[in-house]
Amino acid sequence: xxxxxxxxxxxxxxxxxxxxxxxxxxxxxxxxxxxxxxxxxxxxxxxxxxxxxxxxxxxxxxxxxxxxxxxxxxxxxxxxxxxxxxxxxxxxxxxxxxxxxxxxxxxxxxxxxxxxxxxxxxxxxxxxxxxxxxxxxxxxxxxxxxxxxxxxxxxxxxxxxxxxxxxxxxxxxxxxxxxxxxxxxxxxxxxxxxxxxxxxxxxxxxxxxxxxxxxxxxxxxxxxxxxxxxxxxxxxxxxxxxxxxxxxxxxxxxxxxxxxxxxxxxxxxxxxxxxxxxxxxxxxxxxxxxxxxxxxxxxxxxxxxxxxxxxxxxxxxxxxxxxxxxxxxxxxxxxxxxxxxxxxxxxxxxxxxxxxxxxxxxxxxxxxxxxxxxxxxxxxxxxxxxxxxxxxxxxxxxxxxxxxxxxxxxxxxxxxxx
Ligand SMILES: [Zn+2]
Numbered sequence: 402x403x404x405x406x407x408x409x410x411x412x413x414x415x416x417x418x419x420x421x422x423x424x425x426x427x428x429x430x431x432x433x434x435x436x437x438x439x440x441x442x443x444x445x446x447x448x449x450x451x452x453x454x455x456x457x458x459x460x461x462x463x464x465x466x467x468x469x470x471x472x473x474x475x476x477x478x479x480x481x482x483x484x485x486x487x488x489x490x491x492x493x494x495x496x497x498x499x500x501x502x503x504x505x506x507x508x509x510x511x512x513x514x515x516x517x518x519x520x521x522x523x524x525x526x527x528x529x530x531x532x533x534x535x536x537x538x539x540x541x542x543x544x545x546x547x548x549x550x551x552x553x554x555x556x557x558x559x560x561x562x563x564x565x566x567x568x569x570x571x572x573x574x575x576x577x578x579x580x581x582x583x584x585x586x587x588x589x590x591x592x593x594x595x596x597x598x599x600x601x602x603x604x605x606x607x608x609x610x611x612x613x614x615x616x617x618x619x620x621x622x623x624x625x626x627x628x629x630x631x632x633x634x635x636x637x638x639x640x641x642x643x644x645x646x647x648x649x650x651x652x653x654x655x656x657x658x659x660x661x662x663x664x665x666x667x668x669x670x671x672x673x674x675x676x677x678x679x680x681x682x683x684x685x686x687x688x689x690x691x692x693x694x695x696x697x698x699x700x701x702x703x704x705x706x707x708x709x710x711x712x713x714x715x716x717x718x719x720x721x722x723x724x725x726x727x728x729x730x731x732x733x734x735x736x737x738x739x740x741x742x743x744x745x746x747x748x749x750x751x752x753x754x755x756x757x758x759x760x761x762x763x764x765x766x767x768x769x770x771x772x773x774x775x776x777x778x779x780x781x782x783x784x785x786x787x788x789x790x791x792x793x794x795x796x797x798x799x800x801x802x803x804x805x806x807x808x809x810x811x812x813x814x815x816x817x818x819x
Pocket of ligand 1: 487550551584607608
């Protein structure tokens with residue numbers, strides 16, 4: 402496969418970044434959730450300073466790293482845009498001690514990841530591998546994740562930045578960069594300071610299939626329902642005992658049985674019980690609610706309120722309490738107000754020789770939250786495969802393509818009015 406001038410840079414970068422353990426934590430009382438995320442932040446900060454980026458600043462309290470590339474377009478031209486990537490890796494598989502390696506010119510067969518432990522990755526289990534025959538792949542040793550999610554995107558963004566800084570003859574507007582912690586644990590880029598960031602529109606780069614983008618995510622909330630029972634001796638319980646565990650079961654029994662993640666796909670929403678803790682005196686059910694459609698989403702939340710109210714009538718209002726906390730909202734209603742965001746993105750993907758494809762993402766991105774905070778922010782794929790697991794890999798040409806897409810994107814925003 403023909404290598405682009407970016408081959409060596411994206412390869413070296415991902416190899417370097419993958420070795421830094423930046424795993425975030427679901428349970429933590431620090432910001433960010435793990436301090437080791439700073440290790441990559443310092444590394445990126447130094448690289449950005451060395452390549453001559455502007456406004457390089459690491460927020461030492463929150464571990465958000467900022468930088469910008471000054472405009473090169475003629476006065477009055479070049480609209481500003483931003484790129485947001487995340488530095489942490491998922492807590493779902495081991496992250497420490499990552500030993501990335503490169504398999505050159507993949508032949509389409511089984512890949513021996515770890516001779517000593519006999520760990521093999523086969524295209525029979527991971528048929529997407531067939532898409533990458535003839536390409537160079539960055540792989541793990543089968544004992545850790547790679548962290549290509551999202552370091553493959555960071556490698557592409559840094560390579561684009563270096564290229565633009567070296568080639569001031571390429572006209573573009575101001576480009577804002579941010580590297581954030583804790584995406585994998587629902588951080589939602591909370592500490593990204595939009596004033597400091599500067600750009601009014603941005604993209605995250607965080608997804609698998611190359612050339613895919615997302616301008617639609619779920620609406621999401623988390624519901625907790627508490628039941629208070631009344632425990633008495635079971636021998637004399639008739640008419641007196643109230644079993645909180647039974648109330649919890651009754652509640653769950655009133656949710657539509659087919660509307661669960663294991664029975665839904667595409668744009669179908671669901672309820673998902675994430676935990677139940679129950680005894681006679683107390684019960685707590687935690688569940689998440691998801692739907693792309695805002696109206697259907699509101700109906701789902703209303704259903705929870707109705708069921709809770711019904712149980713309250715039956716057992717006493719004071720024995721049932723429901724709280725619903727919003728998690729994130731579908732970005733689409735915001736993104737649709739800025740059609741040039743998707744126009745430029747799909748044009749850039751085409752200019753790089755790919756076919757843009759969008760999916761109604763069955764999840765949320767940092768961009769879902771950022772869009773509703775005032776920074777419309779669709780998501781472009783980073784090109785990693787098998788994220789969050791020990792079989793994660795990144796085809797190097799996918800990162801090269803992403804550099805190309807970003808350079809085209811810079812050019813297209815460069816042609817717009819400032
Ligand atoms: Zn990610």
